[in-house]
Amino acid sequence: MKNIILSIFLSFTLLGCAEKKEAPKAVVADTSAGKAIAERSCKGCHGMDGGGAAPGIPHLAAQRERYLLASIAEYKDGKRTHAALKDMTANMSDPEVRSVVAYYAGLPPVANAAAKDIHLSSPYQEGKALAAPCANCHGEDGNSKTPGTPSLAGQQPHYLVTAIEEYHQGDRKAAVMGSKLRGSKNMDLEKIALYYASQTPAQRPAAKIGDPAAGEPATAMCGGCHGARGVSTDGATPTLAGQDATYLVNSMKAYKKSRQNWGMQRYIAGLSDKDIENIAAYYSIQKSNPSDVVPATIKELVDKCNRCHEAADNPTMAIPKMNGQDRDYLVMSLRSYREGKRQSTMMHNMSFAYSNAMIESIASWYASQPADKH
Ligand code: HEC
Ligand code: HEC
Ligand code: HEC
Ligand code: HEC
Incomplete structure (x- = not known):
């Protein structure tokens, strides 16, 4: 062909x-x-x-x-x-x-004849349905109430996908998670992750272990990656704020034994069990929020895009109209911007936080709109 x-x-x-x-x-x-x-x-x-x-x-x-x-x-x-x-x-x-x-x-x-065939999807709605079997352990809205089971609410979406893959690859060992979602499409994992990332983390009461005041100074070197007070702003680094304290203790200790991560294994190596408990006590009571890379709805996101794309022709910038554009073409161009294959610093910055699931939804939305007249 x-x-x-x-x-x-x-x-x-x-x-x-x-x-x-x-x-x-x-x-x-x-x-x-x-x-x-x-x-x-x-x-x-x-x-x-x-x-x-x-x-x-x-x-x-x-x-x-x-x-x-x-x-x-x-x-x-x-x-x-x-x-x-x-x-x-x-x-x-x-x-x-x-x-x-x-x-x-x-x-x-x-006339965008295909528009009526385009399946308008919201990754949040689909993610919510896919996450139903997880609620028993991780909580209805991703706020876990079971000591040892992590909250997923507000967690960074890229990290959530990585975490699930790590169980599958055996880099993380947990009998309960090892077989879950094995064989799922990556797109489905992304939808689940977007759903959880957009949930609001609950404020936790003081943990029964450790001393948060002693924990705070011990986190001096952690904040560079995990963010101020454990609220991560980086897609690949987990938020620790508001996490279940028992889970935090278990996960830090896991880096000393079985959990594979070059950096974390080194940062944890020098910490005593007491340090670990204090750090967990400190992070677990910090306030967290829904992940900031996640806009609430596709409509909200698209409004942001339309500030440029629907504005009257701008004499200083060549901005394409997108309503009614071919869906696959839009998916392809957004991925190219994200991966830096198509050069536009502006569009790279705009698209680089988006997962493939998000890109598909945005593209479907635009493709289904009636094309603008002149
Ligand atoms: C039977 C209880 C149970 C069910 C059901 C369950 N999980 Fe888990 N999950 C756990 C436990 C316990 C851990 C912590 C394991 C460990 O220590 O690594 C965990 C860990 C995770 C993590 C890692 C979180 C982090 O901060 O690193 C993710 C992501 C996750 N689960 C997603 C899911 C999803 C998505 C589902 C539904 C498809 C699900 N889980 C169903 C018990 C469960
Ligand atoms: C260079 C960046 C970096 C620094 C510094 C760092 N971390 Fe991490 N941390 C990460 C990344 C990336 C992960 C996810 C690794 C993985 O997939 O296992 C992680 C994972 C974790 C986890 C597991 C969270 C979960 O949800 O399972 C805990 C707990 C943690 N770090 C605590 C700390 C503490 C405490 C410090 C300081 C003593 C620290 N980290 C310093 C990058 C960092
Ligand atoms: C600040 C203005 C601005 C905003 C906001 C903006 N864009 Fe763009 N967009 C541009 C410009 C300028 C181009 C042309 C870049 C080039 O030459 O490749 C472009 C190109 C594109 C293209 C390529 C279309 C084609 O016909 O090749 C797509 C797709 C796109 N943007 C999607 C989006 C989406 C989705 C959003 C919202 C998340 C968004 N844009 C927000 C300015 C903007
Ligand atoms: C072999 C098939 C083919 C032919 C013939 C072709 N194009 Fe294209 N055109 C494409 C494809 C595929 C793209 C998208 C490429 C990309 O990803 O940048 C494209 C993109 C474009 C774009 C950018 C549109 C946008 O929204 O960013 C313009 C303008 C364009 N073509 C003009 C032309 C003109 C004018 C001709 C004839 C002189 C032409 N093309 C002939 C396949 C073709």
Whole structure:
């Protein structure tokens, strides 16, 4: 399939080259010249109506001209990597680019026929359903009342996924958790993690073990990673504030025996049993909150995105419209920003906290919206 597409468009490019020599210089932004270029070189993938011909190909119809021009410039200079588009656009003159962009930008938006088939999902709702069997031990809302069983409410979502994987890989040994969720899709683990991360941790009463006042100074070197008073702001590092004290003691001791983690094994090595109890007593009574990487709802999140994406065309920034855009294309571009494969510091910062489950939900939401008119 890839080869077919490649050869089709290679022949388009060659055709384009041959014609360029004879054709008179195109007038700047000549939409009928643009239409001819689209017919020749773009139709196979973007259609004559500007609708992506297959999942993963963006719709161009009614997209902002400024943004389309900026993206083609990025393919040309290699800031955005797509081998086919780089080759194709390398051979196009400025007036040709302007014309084909004017043609696509001027089309009415494509009816997003697929919208009704898009399954609108909220990772929180799905995560809540998936987490139902955990409530017996971890508490209905992730606040455990059983000594030795950790609370999951407000915990960092990346950490929760890692923790479950560690049980499966045997890096952590706990008979009760070892077989749970084995064989689950990673996406499901992420949904469970998002659900718990968004729950509010309960304030705990003083623990029956240890002395919190003696514990506080012993945590001096822990805060760099676990955050002030044990409220972590890093996705991979667990929050300790508000955690069950018995569990904290058990987990610290586990690093001395069976639990594998290069850093933690060293930080704990020098602590006495008394230190460990005091530290646990201190952290368990600290106030925690829902993880800050988790916005409450997709709608709330999207409102944040729309401050840029739905704003009137911004003369200083090339910002694409997203309503009605192809879902797979949106998923792909958000992942590329997150992983730094598509360059945009702004969008990297925006997307890097999001799990795949979150990205799928955002993309589904935008794809299901009616596309904006001009
Ligand atoms: C072989 C299929 C193919 C052909 C032919 C093709 N494109 Fe694309 N186009 C794509 C794909 C796939 C992407 C998304 C690539 C990415 O991830 O950056 C894309 C992205 C774009 C984008 C960026 C859109 C956005 O929302 O960021 C523009 C603009 C574009 N193409 C214009 C054109 C023009 C103009 C032509 C004809 C000269 C053309 N393309 C021909 C497949 C194609
Ligand atoms: C029968 C009781 C029980 C059930 C049911 C249970 N767990 Fe656990 N879970 C535990 C105990 C006990 C631990 C602590 C084990 C240890 O010391 O490592 C734990 C640990 C965890 C941890 C590690 C937390 C941390 O701070 O490192 C995660 C994540 C977790 N469970 C998720 C789940 C999920 C998700 C479910 C539901 C699919 C679930 N558990 C069902 C008892 C249970
Ligand atoms: C360099 C960063 C770093 C420092 C410093 C650090 N930790 Fe950790 N800690 C981590 C990471 C990362 C994990 C998760 C490791 C894993 O997956 O087992 C962790 C895990 C833990 C856990 C297990 C939590 C759970 O939910 O299972 C406890 C308890 C803990 N740390 C306590 C401490 C204490 C006490 C100190 C200071 C003496 C400390 N840590 C210092 C990074 C750090
Ligand atoms: C401060 C303004 C701003 C905010 C807020 C913002 N974006 Fe963007 N977004 C941009 C700009 C600028 C681009 C174009 C970057 C480039 O050239 O690759 C972009 C590009 C994108 C693209 C690529 C679309 C395409 O057609 O290729 C997606 C997807 C996207 N943003 C999603 C989001 C989501 C989801 C959010 C909210 C979590 C968000 N953006 C918030 C400014 C913003």
